[in-house]
Amino acid sequence: MSDQTTTIAQIKDNIRSFVEERDWQQFHSPKNLSMAIAAEAAELMEHFLWDDADQSRKRFSDPQKAIEIRQEIADILIYTFEFADEAGIDLTEAIAQKLEKNAQNYPVNKSRGNCLKYTEL
Ligand SMILES: [Mg+2]
Structure with a gap:
């Protein structure tokens, strides 16, 4: 496996x-x-x-x-x-949905290279 x-x-x-x-x-x-x-x-x-x-x-x-x-x-x-x-x-669905939400919370132009929480961006 x-x-x-x-x-x-x-x-x-x-x-x-x-x-x-x-x-x-x-x-x-x-x-x-x-x-x-x-x-x-x-x-x-x-x-x-x-x-x-x-x-x-x-x-x-x-x-x-x-x-x-x-x-x-x-x-x-x-x-x-x-x-x-x-x-x-369904883990595949749950992960896909959470990654989508994370992408909305952490847009690349605001979050790249820093570790601030989305509420602090
Ligand atoms: Mg153990």
């Missing part, structure tokens, strides 16, 4: 099978899944705690750290895909 050959629907199916085989749907409410996403995001952030920008970019040169970071991003995505599946959210 790779990003080039796998659809989001296939990923959702694989996660759904994994959860159903363990009868974990009972625990995976939208509330619990949203909290799991945040908990896993915190685990990802812990790898970069106290790093400056350059140090954070160099974290991946340590093969063991790279594996651990890869596992945390996978945890976040697994819960995110499951949340979307549970909530009936």
Whole structure:
């Protein structure tokens, strides 16, 4: 499996099978899944705690750290895909709509090269 050959629907199916085989749907409410996403995001952030920008970019040169970071991003995505599946959210559509909204909020001529929030542009 790779990003080039796998659809989001296939990923959702694989996660759904994994959860159903363990009868974990009972625990995976939208509330619990949203909290799991945040908990896993915190685990990802812990790898970069106290790093400056350059140090954070160099974290991946340590093969063991790279594996651990890869596992945390996978945890976040697994819960995110499951949340979307549970909530009936089509991720492709949701991402496309949000990128369109972001493009309206952050026109290139005002936002290129700066990190101001759209309310500050
Ligand atoms: Mg984790």
